[in-house]
Amino acid sequence: MSIHRLDGRDTTLLLLQRGSALPEIAWWGTRLPDGLSLEAAAGLRDRATRRNGLDEDHVEAVLMPTLGTATLRAPGLVASRGGTDWTADFTEVSVLDAPGRLRVVADDPVAALRLEIVLELPPDGDLLTMHSLLHNTGTTPLQVERLAAGVFLVPSEADELLVFDGRWGREFSERRISLASGSWASENRRGRSHDRFPGLILGHPGFDEDRGLVYGMHLGWSGNHRTGAERLEDGRILVTTGEWLHPGELVLEPGKAAHTPIAYAAVAPDGLSGLSQRFHEGIRRTVLDWPGGTMRPRPVTLNTWEGNYFSHDHDRLVAQATAAARIGIERFVLDDGWMAGRNDERAGLGDWRPDAAKYPRGLGPLIDAVTRLGLEFGLWVEPEMVNPDSELYRAHPDAVLHVAGRPLHTSRHQLILDLTRPEIAQIIFGQLAALLRAHPIAALKWDMNRDFVAAGDRDGSPATRRHLLATYALLARLREAFPAVEIESCASGGGRPDLGILRHTHRVWTSDCTDALERLAIQRGYSRFLPPELMGAHVAASPNHQTGRRHTLGFRAAVALFGHMGVELDPTTLATDEQDELAAWIALHKRLRPLLHAGLHQARPVQAGRSVRGVVAADGRHAVFLVAQEHTDPHRAPPLALPGLDRRFTYRLQAPPPQHLDVRLSASQRRLFEDGLIVPGALLASVGIALPELQPETALILEASHLD
Numbered sequence: 255m256s257i258h259r260l261d262g263r264d265t266t267l268l269l270l271q272r273g274s275a276l277p278e279i280a281w282w283g284t285r286l287p288d289g290l291s292l293e294a295a296a297g298l299r300d301r302a303t304r305r306n307g308l309d310e311d312h313v314e315a316v317l318m319p320t321l322g323t324a325t326l327r328a329p330g331l332v333a334s335r336g337g338t339d340w341t342a343d344f345t346e347v348s349v350l351d352a353p354g355r356l357r358v359v360a361d362d363p364v365a366a367l368r369l370e371i372v373l374e375l376p377p378d379g380d381l382l383t384m385h386s387l388l389h390n391t392g393t394t395p396l397q398v399e400r401l402a403a404g405v406f407l408v409p410s411e412a413d414e415l416l417v418f419d420g421r422w423g424r425e426f427s428e429r430r431i432s433l434a435s436g437s438w439a440s441e442n443r444r445g446r447s448h449d450r451f452p453g454l455i456l457g458h459p460g461f462d463e464d465r466g467l468v469y470g471m472h473l474g475w476s477g478n479h480r481t482g483a484e485r486l487e488d489g490r491i492l493v494t495t496g497e498w499l500h501p502g503e504l505v506l507e508p509g510k511a512a513h514t515p516i517a518y519a520a521v522a523p524d525g526l527s528g529l530s531q532r533f534h535e536g537i538r539r540t541v542l543d544w545p546g547g548t549m550r551p552r553p554v555t556l557n558t559w560e561g562n563y564f565s566h567d568h569d570r571l572v573a574q575a576t577a578a579a580r581i582g583i584e585r586f587v588l589d590d591g592w593m594a595g596r597n598d599e600r601a602g603l604g605d606w607r608p609d610a611a612k613y614p615r616g617l618g619p620l621i622d623a624v625t626r627l628g629l630e631f632g633l634w635v636e637p638e639m640v641n642p643d644s645e646l647y648r649a650h651p652d653a654v655l656h657v658a659g660r661p662l663h664t665s666r667h668q669l670i671l672d673l674t675r676p677e678i679a680q681i682i683f684g685q686l687a688a689l690l691r692a693h694p695i696a697a698l699k700w701d702m703n704r705d706f707v708a709a710g711d712r713d714g715s716p717a718t719r720r721h722l723l724a725t726y727a728l729l730a731r732l733r734e735a736f737p738a739v740e741i742e743s744c745a746s747g748g749g750r751p752d753l754g755i756l757r758h759t760h761r762v763w764t765s766d767c768t769d770a771l772e773r774l775a776i777q778r779g780y781s782r783f784l785p786p787e788l789m790g791a792h793v794a795a796s797p798n799h800q801t802g803r804r805h806t807l808g809f810r811a812a813v814a815l816f817g818h819m820g821v822e823l824d825p826t827t828l829a830t831d832e833q834d835e836l837a838a839w840i841a842l843h844k845r846l847r848p849l850l851h852a853g854l855h856q857a858r859p860v861q862a863g864r865s866v867r868g869v870v871a872a873d874g875r876h877a878v879f880l881v882a883q884e885h886t887d888p889h890r891a892p893p894l895a896l897p898g899l900d901r902r903f904t905y906r907l908q909a910p911p912p913q914h915l916d917v918r919l920s921a922s923q924r925r926l927f928e929d930g931l932i933v934p935g936a937l938l939a940s941v942g943i944a945l946p947e948l949q950p951e952t953a954l955i956l957e958a959s960h961l962d
């Protein structure tokens with residue numbers, strides 16, 4: 255038996271390999287002592303000796319469960335050759351250790367398969383990654399039905415699941431379920447994930463923002479996926495995550511191999527905030543690929559969609575850009591409606607050139623006006639799609655994903671281009687490249703507005719997976735050709751908010767719902783895994799276009815302040831005092847963004863209808879919190895202890911301008927809005943302070959600064 259381990263800052267992964275079989279996961283959790291003996295490590299594993307089972311010894315928590323071994327767990331690998339070789343048993347296995355990395359190379363000479371599993375954990379981080387590569391070493395094609403990207407083992411007590419579902423406009427909805435016995439699975443089969451974010455959290459019952467041992471997993475993949483959790487006989491829970499494949503979607507010809515996406519995982523002993531911190535830190539370090547290598551301050555953005563929809567008028571847009579520049583906005587993104595014939599959803603997709611009526615001299619005059627105002631220019635595109643009413647479709651009616659003999663399923667009057675065909679991908683690349691070459695475009699908003707239904711290629715084979723790989727390739731090609739251009743991932747809002755697309759993109763349009771109250775819940779779920787600097791968060795009009803709710807500008811701005819802030823309205827419609835107030839909020843965001851976009855996520859559980867979420871600098875010297883009264887409660891909210899502050903420090907606590915509250919304030923509460931309250935960190939972090947009683951659907955921003 256041999257032992258293989260990876261140690262992160264606070265995490266240990268331990269694999270035990272017996273003979274030449276696939277290793278079993280003996281431990282994944284908080285850091286174990288150095289120099290653990292083999293005997294002690296072996297003692298960690300709760301060997302599952304089944305009575306009334308097979309005579310042979312068996313391992314339940316194997317790194318890749320297969321069919322046909324004694325494991326009998328939900329398989330991570332399911333493949334066959336037209337009904338033969340449907341079992342897999344890797345009997346020739348070696349584990350190669352390198353710093354921060356374990357590579358398992360496993361052969362099954364009977365089924366003619368080679369499997370490689372790579373696990374990585376940086377010594378100074380805690381985000382574990384895992385992915386696999388399957389080779390067909392046989393002489394006939396291999397049909398793969400399932401190939402897990404990640405297999406993770408959590409202890410039996412961690413049976414409370416935090417799952418993410420929801421729908422369009424209500425992404426990242428959180429629900430808790432108990433895995434008392436049996437199994438749970440979430441499958442996404444629509445090619446985007448508003449209702450099935452590819453993430454899962456498990457923890458000891460009662461875990462919360464700042465309490466409990468929690469385990470989180472995420473699949474870095476923007477297509478169909480499946481995540482399952484299954485109780486083993488000894489009570490422990492095995493989680494597998496990977497792509498969800500259509501029949502025949504992944505066929506490996508002899509000698510060929512396929513990669514899984516990357517699965518990401520972290521464990522935190524200190525609740526959900528600690529889990530977020532570990533994910534955010536790992537993502538910042540290993541996933542994001544910023545132009546020039548480092549993130550520059552996230553430009554406050556005006557997005558034109560809700561202020562204009564499809565009606566584009568040069569003078570009105572320039573007036574909006576002028577007002578935007580005056581209030582401190584730094585990037586102007588021209589949303590949908592600019593392309594040929596795009597007066598509604600029925601035409602324009604596929605013809606990536608400006609509409610001659612709206613832009614008789616092209617986009618140049620608008621872009622010049624915007625950039626002369628000192629704003630960057632960004633442009634909305636939806637490159638994977640085509641309207642039947644478009645020149646592209648008329649020229650290439652066969653270039654869409656469908657199954658011959660079946661109806662063409664349109665959605666939002668659009669079809670999905672077959673980007674798996676290089677000549678079609680080339681047409682789209684050519685059109686986008688021409689725009690990017692002709693104009694100083696700093697950013698693209700890359701939208702994708704429909705589900706994949708019966709999405710076959712020219713041969714009728716399922717193409718959802720290959721379409722996504724072709725989309726990733728197109729994004730990579732554009733990034734290589736135009737490395738300064740940033741890209742926002744949008745799919746009718748938050749339908750593609752994952753670490754697969756975020757390897758190529760720099761922002762997520764979190765949701766089409768811009769209602770600040772809804773956003774509190776949406777952004778809460780988002781923050782479990784993804785960092786705030788990528789979270790598109792916009793101040794929209796009141797009443798809100800999606801919900802009809804009215805909110806103060808202060809509430810809308812306070813909620814948007816905690817992401818990559820933007821504005822989603824026509825600023826010329828704001829009264830002068832509202833423009834001034836919005837300018838002050840934007841100035842506050844700019845002052846705080848070095849902290850907001852680099853610090854450590856902190857939160858408190860919702861109590862008496864009040865939620866608390868914030869960011870604390872790594873050295874504990876500076877922090878900012880959003881305290882939001884989401885709804886009324888029979889009880890008044892108790893004094894608030896602020897999470898993450900350093901108990902050794904003394905802080906000045908302030909409610910920075912332009913905040914004002916129309917509620918009664920005590921003398922010390924008034925000081926929050928003046929020169930601040932001086933409070934010892936030990937008191938702030940434990941007893942807390944009594945805050946003004948907030949009205950429902952209002953918020954207070956608190957800034958804590960360490961006193962030298």
Ligand code: DGJ
Nearest residue numbers: 559589590744746747766
């Ligand atoms: C869906 C996006 O989420 C919106 O922000 C907007 O870009 C529309 N598409 C435009 O069609």
